[in-house]
Amino acid sequence: MEPRRAPEYIIEVFADPSSVKDVVRGILHTIFFHRFFPSIRPKTRDVLDLTLPLVEDVELETLIDQRTATLVRQLDTSSDMGGRNTGVRGLMAVQFFEKKRRKAWFTKAEEEVCWEQWTLDVTLATPRTENERAKVRSAMEAMLLKAAMKIVTTVNREKDHIPPITTSEANPFPYQIVINPKGDGWGTRMGIF
Numbered sequence: 001m002e003p004r005r006a007p008e009y010i011i012e013v014f015a016d017p018s019s020v021k022d023v024v025r026g027i028l029h030t031i032f033f034h035r036f037f038p039s040i041r042p043k044t045r046d047v048l049d050l051t052l053p054l055v056e057d058v059e060l061e062t063l064i065d066q067r068t069a070t071l072v073r074q075l076d077t078s079s080d081m082g083g084r085n086t087g088v089r090g091l092m093a094v095q096f097f098e099k100k101r102r103k104a105w106f107t108k109a110e111e112e113v114c115w116e117q118w119t120l121d122v123t124l125a126t127p128r129t130e131n132e133r134a135k136v137r138s139a140m141e142a143m144l145l146k147a148a149m150k151i152v153t154t155v156n157r158e159k160d161h162i163p164p165i166t167t168s169e170a171n172p173f174p175y176q177i178v179i180n181p182k183g184d185g186w187g188t189r190m191g192i193f
Contacts, residue, residue: 006095006114007161009154013122014143016136019048020124021072023140024092026052027147028064028177031094031118034155036060038170048141052148067092067177074179075124088124093117093181097174098163112174115163118151119181 015023026047033053043054055061071090078088097112127133165172
């Protein structure tokens with residue numbers, strides 16, 4: 001019997017080069033605010049014209065900053081190669097895991113099993129005129145509000161797949177942020193792709 005596939009939630013992200021870093025960081029912090037289980041003191045950060053939650057954890061903030069910078073560099077490189085006004089795209093995934101005991105022949109080992117994934121499909125827009133800039137900013141604000149509402153709605157509705165907390169560690173569920181995640185088809189599992 002094959003293990004159940006973790007639910008994946010896709011968030012469409014649309015931003016211009018000057019705002020993409022703040023927009024992506026704002027969305028990531030919103031996800032972690034709802035799925036990061038250590039105790040935290042609620043904080044907020046303004047992104048565009050929205051106030052979003054902020055998780056104040058040095059390790060997490062460093063990871064978010066590093067992965068966001070990597071994505072932005074990749075988007076900048078792609079936009080330089082593909083022309084200025086093309087919609088350059090990139091993917092970023094946040095994955096949450098639970099540690100499960102795996103019985104081997106003579107040992108007991110732990111494996112990490114993904115129980116939830118959030119995929120950000122980021123499109124970079126490069127406006128050329130002041131009129132285009134105003135339209136892109138309006139579209140970014142609408143997208144950011146929609147993304148934040150989707151996260152809140154999803155985390156409040158989709159709770160049954162969250163594994164029970166079985167450890168006293170500060171963070172019971174390891175996580176990772178991956179740039180351009182590979183698919184999880186049979187070819188990937190067999191090492192073909």
